[in-house]
Amino acid sequence: MINAVIIDDEPHCIQHLQRLLQHYAQDNVRLLGTFENIEQGIVAVGELKPDLLFLDIQLQGQTGFDLLRQLDTSRIAIIFITAYDQYAVQAFRFSATDYLLKPVDGDDLIESLRKVTDNIEKKEAAARYELLFEHLDYPPGMQAKIALPSAEGWDFISIDNIIRCEAQGNYTLFILREAKPLLVSKTLKGYEQLLESRGFFRIHHAHLINLNHINKYHKSGFVTLNDGSSVEVSTRRREAFVARLTARSR
Amino acid sequence: MKKLTTFTCVSMICLSATGQTLVDSLKNELAGLSSADTTRVTLLLNIADALVWNDPQEALTYVKQAARLTDDLRWQKGKAYALRQEGVIYYEQSDPTRAMDRFHDALKAAESLQDRSFEASIYNNIANIYSDLKQYDMALDHYRRLLTVSEALQDTTKIIIATVNIASVYIEQQQLSMGIASLNRALLLAQYIKNKRFEMAIQNNLGRALAKRGDDELALGHFNNCLQLAEQLGSDGIKANVLNSIAEIMFNRHQYAQAEDRSKEALALAEKVAALEWQANAWQTLSNIHERQRKPGEALHAYKQFIALRDSAVNDEKKAEITRKEMQFALEKQEAAAVAEMVRQRSITYAVIGVALVIMGAFAFGWRLYKRKRDSDELKKIAEFEALVADTEMKALRAQLNPHFIFNALNAIGNSIAERDFDTAGSYLTRFAKLIRQILENSERKEISLTTDLELLTGYIQLESMRLQGKFTYSVDVAADIDPENTLVPPLIMQPLIENSIWHGILPKEGPGHIQIRVQKEEESLCYTVEDNGIGRTNVNGQSATAKRSMGIALTKARVSIAGTHQNKPSAILFDDLPDGLAVTIKLPLSLQF
Numbered sequence: 001m002i003n004a005v006i007i008d009d010e011p012h013c014i015q016h017l018q019r020l021l022q023h024y025a026q027d028n029v030r031l032l033g034t035f036e037n038i039e040q041g042i043v044a045v046g047e048l049k050p051d052l053l054f055l056d057i058q059l060q061g062q063t064g065f066d067l068l069r070q071l072d073t074s075r076i077a078i079i080f081i082t083a084y085d086q087y088a089v090q091a092f093r094f095s096a097t098d099y100l101l102k103p104v105d106g107d108d109l110i111e112s113l114r115k116v117t118d119n120i121e122k123k124e125a126a127a128r129y130e131l132l133f134e135h136l137d138y139p140p141g142m143q144a145k146i147a148l149p150s151a152e153g154w155d156f157i158s159i160d161n162i163i164r165c166e167a168q169g170n171y172t173l174f175i176l177r178e179a180k181p182l183l184v185s186k187t188l189k190g191y192e193q194l195l196e197s198r199g200f201f202r203i204h205h206a207h208l209i210n211l212n213h214i215n216k217y218h219k220s221g222f223v224t225l226n227d228g229s230s231v232e233v234s235t236r237r238r239e240a241f242v243a244r245l246t247a248r249s250r
Numbered sequence: 251m252k253k254l255t256t257f258t259c260v261s262m263i264c265l266s267a268t269g270q271t272l273v274d275s276l277k278n279e280l281a282g283l284s285s286a287d288t289t290r291v292t293l294l295l296n297i298a299d300a301l302v303w304n305d306p307q308e309a310l311t312y313v314k315q316a317a318r319l320t321d322d323l324r325w326q327k328g329k330a331y332a333l334r335q336e337g338v339i340y341y342e343q344s345d346p347t348r349a350m351d352r353f354h355d356a357l358k359a360a361e362s363l364q365d366r367s368f369e370a371s372i373y374n375n376i377a378n379i380y381s382d383l384k385q386y387d388m389a390l391d392h393y394r395r396l397l398t399v400s401e402a403l404q405d406t407t408k409i410i411i412a413t414v415n416i417a418s419v420y421i422e423q424q425q426l427s428m429g430i431a432s433l434n435r436a437l438l439l440a441q442y443i444k445n446k447r448f449e450m451a452i453q454n455n456l457g458r459a460l461a462k463r464g465d466d467e468l469a470l471g472h473f474n475n476c477l478q479l480a481e482q483l484g485s486d487g488i489k490a491n492v493l494n495s496i497a498e499i500m501f502n503r504h505q506y507a508q509a510e511d512r513s514k515e516a517l518a519l520a521e522k523v524a525a526l527e528w529q530a531n532a533w534q535t536l537s538n539i540h541e542r543q544r545k546p547g548e549a550l551h552a553y554k555q556f557i558a559l560r561d562s563a564v565n566d567e568k569k570a571e572i573t574r575k576e577m578q579f580a581l582e583k584q585e586a587a588a589v590a591e592m593v594r595q596r597s598i599t600y601a602v603i604g605v606a607l608v609i610m611g612a613f614a615f616g617w618r619l620y621k622r623k624r625d626s627d628e629l630k631k632i633a634e635f636e637a638l639v640a641d642t643e644m645k646a647l648r649a650q651l652n653p654h655f656i657f658n659a660l661n662a663i664g665n666s667i668a669e670r671d672f673d674t675a676g677s678y679l680t681r682f683a684k685l686i687r688q689i690l691e692n693s694e695r696k697e698i699s700l701t702t703d704l705e706l707l708t709g710y711i712q713l714e715s716m717r718l719q720g721k722f723t724y725s726v727d728v729a730a731d732i733d734p735e736n737t738l739v740p741p742l743i744m745q746p747l748i749e750n751s752i753w754h755g756i757l758p759k760e761g762p763g764h765i766q767i768r769v770q771k772e773e774e775s776l777c778y779t780v781e782d783n784g785i786g787r788t789n790v791n792g793q794s795a796t797a798k799r800s801m802g803i804a805l806t807k808a809r810v811s812i813a814g815t816h817q818n819k820p821s822a823i824l825f826d827d828l829p830d831g832l833a834v835t836i837k838l839p840l841s842l843q844f
Contacts (some may be wrong), residue, residue, distance in 0.1 A: 019676075084687065100685065105680040205736065205844035234844040 005048060006034040007041040007067065007080065008056035017081075017104060020105060024106050025113055038067045045071060052116055054100075059080040065136060073129055077121035077247065079193060088136070088176050093194050095132035096147035096154060123153040131156060146194070148174065148184045154181060159198050163227050165191055165208040175227065177213075203233040203241055254585065273300045291316045291328040298335050308735045311341060330359035330461050334372055346379045353379075370408055371400035377415065386419050392420065410448055414455065421455075426463045433459060446454065450479035453493055466499050473499075490519035490528045497535045501542075510539050530559035635815065642808045643693070654711075655749070657687075662717040678716055685709040689742065696816075697738035697841060700769065706742055707767065712754050722756045722763040729770045729796065738841040740813050746806050747780045747834045755784025755832055776840045782831040787825070806836070813838050 004021070008014050014034045021029050032048045035041045038059055045053065055064040055078055064080060080099040082088055092099045098112050098121055115121050126228060128147050135144055145156045157176060166173040167188035174182040184191075192202045199211045209223065216224040222232045231243055276297045283290050294316035299310035312337045320328035337352030353375050360368050377392030377803035393416045400408035417432035433456045440448035460469035473492050480488040493516035500509035513536045520528035537552035659682045665676035688706050692698050704726055711724045728734055748765065756763035768779040807823050814821030819839035826833040 064523075065476055101683075103683045105684065202843075236844055237841055238622075 002029045002052050002113070003032050003048070003050045004029050004052040004054065005032050005041075005044055005050040006054040007036075007038070007044075007059070007064070008034070008054070009036050009058070009060050010056075011036070013056065013081070013102060017109075020104060020106055020109050023112055028117065029113065038062050041067055042070055045076065049075070049077075051077060052121075053078045055080050057085060057088055064131065068129060069133070073125045075122075077116045077125070079116070079121075090194070090197075091132050091135035094134065094135045094144065094146050095128045096149060097128055097132050120149075124156075127156060128154060144198075148182055149186070150182065150184070157182070159195070159210075160212065161193075162200075162210050163213045163225050164210060164229070164231060165195075165200075167206040175225065175229070201241060201244055203237050206236060207231050211245070214245075217242075255290060273297060273304075276300060286319055286322070288323065288325055288328060291319050291323070291325065291332070291683065294319070295328075295331055295335050298339070302339055302342055306343050309339050310336070326359060327363050327365070330356050330363060332367065333359055334368070336374070337372075337375060341375065341379065341645065346382065350376065350379055366399050367403055367405060367408075367759045370396045370403070370405070373399070374408070374411060374415070381415070381419060381422075384422075386423055390419050406439055406443050407445070407448075410443075410445070410452075413439070414448075414452060417455070417459075421459050421462075424457055428632060430456065430459050430463070446479055446483060450476055450483060450485065450488060453479065454488060454495075456576070457492070457495060461495065461499060466503070470496065470499060486519045487525055490516045490523065490532070491526060493519065494531045494535055497532070497539075501535060501539055504542070506539050506543050510536065510543075513539060526559050526562050530556055533559060543842055544756070561629075584612045637814075638808070639812055642805065642812060645805055655714075657839070658717060659713060674716070678713065681709065681713055681716075685713060692741045694742055698741045699843065700728070700732070700734040700737040700739055703739050703741060703744075704728070704767075704769075707744055707748065710742075710745060711748060711752075711765065718752075718757070720762065722752065722765055724765040724767070726767045727769070729768075731771050732769055732776075733842075734769075736843050738774065738843055739778065739838065743806060743809055743813075743836060743838075744778055744780055746803065748830070750803070751780055751782035751784060751834075755782040755786070757784075759784045771840065772838050776838045777835050778838065779833055779835040781828070783828075783831040786827055786830070786832050810836055810838065 006014050006017055008017075011132040014036075018034070020118065021031060032050055033044055035044050041055075044050075051232065055067065057064045057080055059067070068078065080088075080092060080097065081102060081104065082099060083102040089099065089167075090098075098115055100108055100112060122148075131145050131147055138144065145158050146162075148155045148157055155168070157174065157179075161179065163175045163177055165188055166175065168183070170185070170187055172184045172186055172188045172191055174184060176182065188202075188206070188208055192200070192208050195208065195210075196202070200208050201211055202208045203223065204219055212224050213226040215226050216232075218224070221235065221238060222230050224230050268588060276293060280290070280293050280297060285291065294312045298309040298312035298316065301312065313332055317329065317332040317336070320326075320332055333352050333356035337349045337356060340346075340349035340352060353372050355368060357372050360372070373392045373396040377389045377396065380386070380389035380392060395410050397409060397412035397416065400406075413432050413436040417429040417436065418605065420429035420432065421424075433452055437449065437452045437456065440452055453472045457469045457472035457476060460466075460472065473496050476492045477496075478488060480486075480492065493512045497509045497512035500506075500512060513532050517529060517532035520532055533552050533556035537549050537556055540546075540549035540552055543549075585649070663675050663678050663682070666672070667676060682819055685706065688702075688709065692702060692706065708724075708726060715722060715724065746768065748767070751818055756765065764783050766779075766781045768777075768781065770777045770779070803823070810821045810823050817839040820837075821839060822837040824835045824837065826835065
């Protein structure tokens, strides 16, 4: 049984989530209480010691992150809830933090609860929240890391150290600088969406490369990267690729 | 600088001014000779030499006689001397081309004679021509040959002539110090051999060179020496010349009274020898002096005299200049003849290249203008196109978030709640929220994958299907040869068409309808079709139905056209009226991600 707490400043959202929990997770989630501001929330978390916290991001002029900064996250799983905040969503995805979008969909809720049950949510939580803050506090382009799921938990990889990513079926192989390659059980497409704003470019169906690691572009259609590897640029991507390179060099 | 070159003239006058008496006595001597031998030749040449200044034409006949005689006698030395004499006559007649020819012939004829003194004299003649033509390097070269030979022969007279002429060339070229040094050397030699005419000429030249350099004191000394010598030799022309030079120096020192005296003396002497130029010079100096003395009337008078005389003098000078030009032209023409063909060929080549360059230049210029115009037009077109794109994209977004659709959806949710069908309401709500989110995320993109687009479309269709509670069914059919992940389409470009099919095709129809979405490949085009079995366009209510339909379609047409323009390939929107319903196909350039 998971003991949960909801912190959200809008009662109808709380009620909606309550209904969903009742409907989909009556057997494995016990709701200990719901709270409408950060102060109450901190006190409640301290006293009730829940296993799981549903945390709204917009909280009466403050944010759920302000609360997170004051919590000992080693013993509590957190699922963020937001209506529409692309910036925060990006940060969640970089730090592999779980989140739900309002209005919360039942299927999405079930998937999130499964992660909590499997204890995925708690693994390396402190480090992932630290990474989350890093992405929230600094504008894109600063030295930042990305949390990649591994068999044991999470690997935190500096984005600068990613030379390229290669699609291998539903897996993605990360080729890194001065480290062993990492195989991650997510599709390349997801990482493309995440990393394209960080100086990455999909040059091929199977290749996403870090433009900072390009050594040479051969007009015959392949790039040589800093680790010496050569990767093909697919014919259809060449024009856009060259445009992107020249735009960067300006 | 003409004045300094007068030395050669002056010296020649000196040397040949032995007068008519000499000619007469020589002619008498000739008449007394009956033999046709070398003595006769020498005599003929001497007569010619004496006649050069007074009657060059007659001199020429004597020379020609001498030349014929030397040919008959096969007397090489006589021939060489005759050629040189002919050259001298032509030179005095201002025909340097022929003169040069004769001098060179004479050199050739003298080759076997080993007469170095003769050769040296010809070097001087040749050098004089070069000097007249202002080809100073060649002139110096030949004067130096004269000097070298003369030094070897210890012929002081010729050494002096060579040295003075070298000095003249230096001074012409503004190398005053070199010229003055040479003149000083010549002066010593002239004094050594006590040649007073030479000394007089050298003193004058030295004075002028020093005055030119600004050494007035030294210049005056030399002018005064010259004056004394001219006095002794009775040379009034030189006196006039020197007196005017002295007057100029006095004038420059503001000693106007002395300057005036000297000028007047110079004028009197110049008038006596009828030398126009020297008279003009004297009047000019006088005019300047009177001006400074504040005697405007006299200054004006002097100036008028100066102008009048100068014009006639200048005429002479002009003639001399024209002659010089003609000389140069003639000589160049002769030289040019040898290389004429080559030059002609070269000029043709240059001309062709030149014309080609001009044409190319004009073409390049024209091209640049054209290109600039074209580029600006292009930029304008691009800007206009970009504006159109932005505008259309915005409208497209608003069309997808059609208020009708939004409020109908909300109404449907509200209705479900009112009927206490909370499951349907919740499901409808989350689907609606997901769709709106996906539309917001993907509308910003120019192209999305067919997979994503079909997800969005089915999301939309499902909502409408739910709202209309089983009024229609739908199916999606993607051809097997299409990889939906790798195929790109403009986001939700079909949505207005599907909306039209539901609202204006299916809804007015009695009974359930069906909407089919098909994606097919046709060569390099992607055919995106929505087909309904609704009332079609030609229904009795057609007027209003068509009008409503056309609203969403205008926007879709614009987007389809933009998609085509982006890829520079054809795009189209095709309507196919079916017996039962309508099929609308959007034909897009096939766009693959990889």
